[in-house]
Amino acid sequence: MLSIINLFPLRSVVVTLRFLQTSNPSFFHQPALGAFLRYLAGGPEGFERLIRFDAPESGRIAYQPGQFYRFTLVCLAGGEKIFNTLLGNLARLPGSSPQKDRPLPFRNNCALAALHDSFTAEAVTRFDELCAYEFASLQQEAELWRGYDKLTWHTQSPVRLLKAKERRTDAKGEARYCRNLSDVDGALLSARLYDSMAELLRSRGVATPPRPPAPPLLIDQGHLFWLDADYTDAVGERHVIGGMNGRLELAFPELPPVEWLQWAICGQYTGLGQRVAFGLGRYQLQAPDTGVSCRRALPAASLLMLAREEDNLVEAWRHVVSNQELARNKLAQADVTDDSTGEFYADDPALTEGIQDEIPLERLQQALDKALLGSYHPPPLRGVVHANPDGSLRPLAVPPFIDRVLQRAVGQILTPALESCQYCHSYGYRAGRSRMNARDAVQSAIRQGYQWVYESDIDDFFDSVAYDRLDIRLRSLYGEDPVVGLLQQWVSCPVEFDGQTIQRKAGLPQGSPLSPALANLMLDDFDGDMEVLGFRLIRFADDFVVLCKNEEQARQAHNAATASLAEHGLSLNPDKTRIAEIGEGFRYLGYLFVNDLAVDVSGHKDEIEGKPSVPPNSWLARLGGRTPLAVDGVEIDRSHGLRGNAKADAPRQTPPERCNLHSHAERGNDPTRIGEMGDMGQLLCVVGGHATLSTHAGRLRVERDGETQHDVAWNNLQAVVLFGSHTLTTPALQAALARKVPIHFAGSTGGYRGVLWTGQPAEPGSGLWLKQANLFADPALCLNLAKQIVDARIRHLRETLRQRGITADAERLKLLLASVANATGLDELNGVEGSATRQFFQALQGSLPTDWHFTGRNRQPPLDPFNALLSYGYTLLHGYVETLLHTDGLLPWLGFYHQAHGRHATLASDLMEPFRHLVERTALSCVQRKELKPHDFFTAANGACLMKQEARRDYLASLFKRLNEPLQAVGEETPVTPVQHIHRQNLSLIGWLMRGDDFHAWRIR
The missing domain is CATH 3.30.70.270 (Reverse transcriptase/Diguanylate cyclase domain)
Incomplete structure (x- = not known):
């Protein structure tokens, strides 16, 4: 039987270096670290048979000055002189390192920080302070491990095991090595363990007996995979290093020979398979009770420590924010x-x-x-x-x-x-x-x-x-x-x-x-x-x-x-x-x-017959068999809707008086809470309490509390917009796709979620987007459009003051309308609007109770209750406008007035200006009718003034009511809801873009 006593005693040290300059090792550190250690050891002939090392930091490819690096050295019997030389030169770093023109990962860019005994974890400075792991200790440990009938074998660096001879006859190169679980069995693992030990002993001049029969060893289960990685050698040539990685569950039908266990325990230090002196073939044995024989040194820092560095977190934050469709919901960080x-609400959308x-x-x-x-x-x-x-x-x-x-x-x-x-x-x-x-x-x-x-x-x-x-x-x-x-x-x-x-x-x-x-x-x-x-x-x-x-x-x-x-x-x-x-x-x-x-041909995909509509193993499939399929809170990939034409009839009822959100959800028989087609004949908006959308005989049916609110032919629909929590059956979802009717999703507070569509834009489609991009690049054209919306904004501010008897301030606002007409640029126009807004809010101070502490507009965050109402209302309005921009096929991110930044929907900010006064009037009404009081608010740790839950519900109900009350616009005979006016204003802008029609911002006077 093969005796490995010649290898003992073992000594091992954990080395911690500190980088003085940047270092960028390859994924597997073993080639670069091994070359560095050989140099520090003096390049002796016996290095491979006397020294082993482990690189637990492999997998990390970047180090900065001041960061630490850790690896383990193992000295076999007879390697004491080389080991002493190695430790001495480690202590003299960076002066003892190789001086290379090329920036090798390990060179004069590091210094020794600490040495610790691998077996005792004690700090050491010299070789003679290291604990010796004697052969007698190995024998005792093997007897203990013999009491287990199962062991787990974990790789710690790539392992290169030759396949059985009969399976590699015609194989060349890497194909000769075991790659997967099917390549490995108990007999092969035992054979390669013996071969590794015998080869090491023979290199040390010890005669070895023939390989004995394999002990009874089964592989119960496991998972193995191969991984390659490039590295560059000292002369700049690129090579590939790779091997098998993974875990095996080993089972012993009968007691294994104690010698086999000695080899297996020792192999954790010396390696298994080919190129073990290169740092490959490291593994760890684990008992069923999770006990281990050879505990590996941990990297000097977890990858989580690198992830938590400020620069990295800032980069991550910026990346996510730039891709966050609802990035304006900043107050999410306050858990409000x-x-x-279930959605986060935010301050004014302009604050993104x-x-x-x-x-x-x-x-x-x-x-x-x-x-x-x-x-x-x-x-x-x-x-x-x-x-x-x-x-x-x-x-x-x-x-x-x-x-x-x-x-x-x-x-x-x-x-x-x-x-x-x-x-x-x-x-x-x-x-x-x-x-x-x-x-x-x-x-x-x-x-x-x-x-x-x-x-x-x-x-x-x-x-x-x-x-x-x-x-x-x-x-x-x-x-x-x-x-x-x-x-x-x-x-x-x-x-x-x-x-x-x-x-x-x-x-x-x-x-x-x-x-x-x-x-x-x-x-x-x-x-x-x-x-x-x-x-x-x-x-x-x-x-x-x-x-x-x-x-x-x-x-x-x-x-x-x-x-x-x-x-x-x-x-x-x-x-x-x-x-x-x-x-x-x-x-x-x-x-x-x-x-x-x-x-x-990416726009013309073939349909696959019999393809399941839902991936069978997905979480959505676990809802299988449940219809209707709920889609509240579903975000669907942002795209733009199709345009169609047709008409649907829906009876109109007068909306009831103000109520809180609970009673609002109970008004199941009020079609205006669902939405209506009216004279537009194109768009169906579902707003308010929960409704169910299903399909029957080619028609979309909208039901609430068992009553049908709409029954519209699919072919007569341009698009459907769902605001809030509603249910869409799977057949209805598929019917919408088949008939190319986009279904847009928005939160109940208006925040746009996404759209269900076919991926095939209809007219005007990209033509509209190109027109929008080209025409909005013309400052003169943008100025004319912006004058329209600012004029409407100021007129509505003036009317709000006039209705509250603040006539003197209302007349002063009237004077600013001439400044709008005479503005020569967007900056000047923005200054006029800002002046009008400041005058408006200053005028409101006297009409608000003093305990509301309103002294003017503030935001980011709002500091008083009335500003909190304004910010929340503006966010709701912005969400509605953005959603309808998506529905009508415009690009919300490309505006003509407000400054573009990131993914902020600037066109929504532009087109909501004529409607902002609806929020201001709602907030004023809630205050003056004492529906909301200062004690309905609280101050967060960041100084933001926030509404309590019940107050938010009541205020949200008031906003919903305001956005669904029919209003008559200038030049129109029939009153329609503000949501429909937003849609019509969008259509007016599309007419301006596509046909050169006049653009008309919404005005009530």
Whole structure:
């Protein structure tokens, strides 16, 4: 039997360095760290047989000055002199380091910070202070471990195990090595463990007996994957290093030989497989009670510590805010919610400017601090449904805003590192790569003589990723870093949808900033499996093609892809799997390929017969069988609606007197609370209490409390807008798509959520957007439009004062109308409007009770109760205007008056000006009628004056009432609601853009 006593005693030290300059190692640090250590040891011939090292910081690719770096050194018996030299030169850093012209990761850019004994954790300074791990201790430990009938084997660096001889006869290169679970069994693992020990002993001059029969060892279960990473050597040449990673559950049907356990325990220090002196082949044994034999040193800092750095959090915050459709809801950071909608409400929408300077840094850092301690509990995800052009549904699961920032912050650290070791022909969700790059790769292969294509995609991939496999991958790369646990918490969060909480057992949430990087991590092994077998795979997320030389190779590609994906619990989508000759043509990523010609046909997708409308493994499928399908709170991908024409009749009833929100929800038989078509014959708005939308015999039916409020032919609808909490049945949803009727979703406070549409814009579509962009670029034209809305704004301010008997101030406002007409630029016009607004609010001071402490307009945040009413009301109005801009096909982000910034809907800010007085009148009425009182408000920690919950409900009901009371506009005979006036004003602007008609801002006088 092989005796390893010659290797003992072992000594081990944990080394902590401090970087003096930046360092950018490759994903796997072993090549660079190994070369650095050999240099410091003097480059002795015996380094490989006497010294081992471990690089627990692998996976991190950037270090800044002042940051620490940790690794472990192991000295085998006989290596004392080399080890002493190594420790001495570590202490003399940076002076003892290699001086290179090239910026190697480890050079004169670091200094020694600390040494600790690996076995005792005591600080040391010299070799003779290190504890010796004697062979007798190994024997005792092996006897203890012999009492377990199961063990877990975790890799800690890539392991390169040669396949069994009979399975590598014709294999070359990396194909000779075990890559997947199917390549490894108990006998092979035992054989390679013996071979590693025997080779090390022979290098030390010890004769070794023949390999003994393998002990009874079974692999109960496990998950293995291969990962490659590039690195650059000392002369600047690029190489690839890779190996097998993962976890195996080992079972012993009978007691294993104690010698085998000695090899296995010792192998944790010396390595397993090929290139162990290079730092590969590190692993750890774990007992069923989670006890370990060889505890690995932790990195000097968790990735979470990097994520919590201020610069990183600011970058994440700015990125999320720039993509946040409701970025104006800044008060979310104060945890102020409207319980009737579950949405955050905010201050004046104009205040989104500068939101990037208001990052809640302390709150974000505290959350990551909790994650470091394992005490952070992420909130549920929010269910979001996106309709694909083929009629199928794509259920998304979106983290709340703050968690999106946190996830983005972690992703900014994690993603670049994972990117660095991924397959060269993977193009989805990767920086600097797109479907155009994939197109070029396909064309290049065709020109190289590939004449057949095997095309497929992975069935329901995002919803099928197994959490245990993801955990194994992350822990193989990042060990016990707390970031792994946090990532697992984030991806497995339940989904809240339609008032229900849906637990998720698998899947990456589409909507999480982390899912793209984790998806590519899960699929990189598939890429490698196909590449090592010689296939030309081109992948974009879960959609891929394999370019082949002939039909037989294409069939082999199908078999290989099926086997590789099955290893990871995944399968192919049979509806999208086919083999074809290149000359026959095939579609991929929106391109039609015929020979080496690629035609962009992304706007003309084929429909797939029998395709399920809901992904079978998604959270939405767990609602299967329930109809109606609730869509309250659903955000659907932002796009623009279609235009149609027709008419529907709806009886009108006079709206009742003011009531609070509870009674408002009970007025089930009031059609004006639903909305009406009136003389427009195009747009149906559903506003107010909960309603159900269903389809019957080609008609859309809107019901509330069992009574039908509308029954309209689908063909007569331009669009439907749902404000607030309503229910849309699945058949109605599909009917809307089939008949190309967009359904727009907005919160009950008006905030735009998104649109369900076919993805095919109708006229004027992009033509309108181009007109909008071209004409709004003309300052003179913009000035004429802006004069219209400012004129209307001032007239309405004047009328508000006149109705309250404040005539002198009203007359002073009248004088400003001439200044509007004479303004020569937008800045001058803005100054006129600002002056009018200041005069208006100054005039109001005397009409408001003194205990309201109103001294003029303030915001960001509002500091008194009346300003809180104004800010909340403006936010509601802005949301309504933005939603109707989407519905009517205009670009809300491209305005003609207000200053554009980020994704703020500036056109909504422009076109809401004539309607602002409705908010001001509502606020005044609530105060003067004593429906709201100062004690209905409170001051938050940031100084913001906020409404209490009941007051918000009452005020919201008053605003709803105001926005649904018919008003007569100048030049119109029939009164309609302000919501309809907003729509008509949009149509007037469209007429100005498309036909040169006069634009008329809404005016009541």
